[in-house]
Amino acid sequence: MKPGNKPGGGIARAKPVGFRFDGATYEAPAGESLAAALLANGIHHLRDGPEDRRPRGAFCYMGLCQECLVEIDGAYVEACRTPISQGLEARRLRYGKAQVK
Structure with missing residues (x-):
């Protein structure tokens, strides 16, 4: 059996944790990428x-295009x-009224 696979099929996932994006709360498996967690939500x-x-939105999902930039802790x-971790807080980059720094 390959590492990470569960007997009977499926993929073993870490325990879901809570994170916030633009003030809303979501859940995703700990360690999953923020981009994948947002897409899943x-x-x-x-x-x-x-x-x-x-x-x-995200394009390449491997760090080459930078289309998925968000703000975390400034x-x-x-x-x-x-990676997603308990209590992570991210926000969407906006231009106009709420200027990107």
């Missing part, structure tokens, strides 16, 4: 485009490279 809009202000991070 139906969140596709991670930031606004700096020029056209149109919604942007720093801009790639959601696809950020």
